Amino acid sequence: MFFSVYSLGCKLNSLEGEAITDSFGRESFCLLPWNASGTALLYIVNTCTVTSMADQKARRVIRKILREKPEACVIITGCYAQLDQAALAALAEDIPGSIRRLFVVPGDRKDSLLDLPRFLKELSSFNEASEASLPDTISSFFEQADHHGDGSFRYKPETFSFHSRSYIKIQDGCDRSCTYCRVSIARGKSRSLGKEKVLEEINALEAHGYSEAVLTGVNISQYRDGETGLAGFLGYLLEGSNNIRFRLSSIEPEALNIELIKAIRNERIRPHFHLSVQSGSAEVLEKMGRPYTPACVKKAINDLRTIRDDPFLACDIIAGFPGESERDFEETCELCESTGFAWIHAFPFSPRPGTAAYTFPGKVNEREVSHRVERLVSLAGKGRQDYIKRWAGKEVEAVIETPAEAALKKLPYGYVPATSENYLKLLVFHGSEPAPTPGRFVRCRIQAGTGDLQVPPAFDAFADISCLTSPSRKPGTPYMPCKGRSC
DSSP states (O other): OEEEEEEOSSHHHHHHHHHHHHHHHHTTOEEOOTTOSSOOSEEEEEEOOSSHHHHHHHHHHHHHHHHHOTTOEEEEEEHHHHHOHHHHHGGGTTSTTOGGGEEEOOGGGGGGGGGHHHHHHHOHHHHHSOGGGHHHHHHHHHHHOOOOSSOTTOOOOSSOSSOSSEEEEOEEOOSOOOTTOSHHHHHOSOEEOOHHHHHHHHHHHHHTTOOEEEEEOSOGGGOOBTTBOHHHHHHHHHHHOSSOEEEESOBOGGGOOHHHHHHTTSTTBOSEEEEEEEOSOHHHHHHHTOSOOHHHHHHHHHHHHHHSSSOEEEEEEEESOTTOOHHHHHHHHHHHHHHTOSEEEEEEOOOOTTSGGGGOSOOOOHHHHHHHHHHHHHHHHHHHHHHHHHHTTOEEEEEEOOOOGGGGGGSOTTEEEEEETTOOEEEEEOTTSOOOOTTOEEEEEEESOBTTBOOOTTOSEEEEOSOOOOTTSOTTOOOOOOTTSOO
């Protein structure tokens, strides 16, 4: 049976989508790419609810499948499903024949999907039945599925279908109650996976040939295992593993204390840091319930640049928070310009039901909000281009990615996609040598330009490998430039 999985939102959702995909793959089900022309019998939509736009996109995707794939079953899960199960179930009401083939699984029961593939495979009556019995079979599964309590950390994919770099979920939930955030309501209080179990996963992934692990969660700054916080946890992983590199998904500015700064000084921690900033105005940050000031953000950035050579620094910014004045927004722009972020994830404030800010007065005009987002996007583009220029001619370590099927024909001959240690999207030239294996290291030099070739929109720059070692090297060891040639 063909199945398809679509995850919206954060890296954590991507990891959980990978785990669901892996659970079907282990039972020999066939993955159909989401936008493929064929039809799967089962579509799983892993939703996000961080903004109203995320909700709208989920509803649009679900309606499209129900209309265009009348023979398929659709399972909806994730944060949106956790908070508004009835609204999602109602999507099937105006599409004939859809009610019995639409299933909404709340986020706190999402891990039950990991058991569905084995149930389908072992149920002999389904194996002998027609496709028409699939809705009844899935309904039967959810009626009798075991509830594992908090199944937050059951998501442990052995192989990754959508990423060449591995992801590990180390934390879930959040103890903070930011006035705009609905995710903490959906995910609950912070909890962490024990450091010994994480290290066991890390070593298993490295043995499978993965050279990088992205440590993800709702708020990994709140990681805690007994007396061990994030800084001690990173030190434990570095000491207990061999050569694998670590990338942090996102960190809070105030979490960058002396101990954490010391931990991320290690060269095996990727020099790419995404800070959850949200605003450059002290007044707005206070209204948001954020426990830091713009001065704290600037100190965190200065500390990161002191210990690492020009790391890739990114941030989240919300434009148009209730009561945000023109002066508040100018303070945000000044912060972004003075700190020189390599990327800014800018998005408009979205009032989320159940949050304190949902009823805050001082709504900003929508046209003004759009203008502010556009200005932040412009700053983001300039920051990224400035960063790319600073790195032209420098050597970096990168992980080879698997190109999307649609992109294969568009890639220049002799090039493969890669993500650099400092999070630049590269097209790496390997020439007539065999292409490096996806998921492995390369050492390469970023090129400012390559003749008449234009960098495709999805990439930041070209890069070049001057010489490759044998592809049969031990897993985890990088391709190295030839010492006898100019690199």
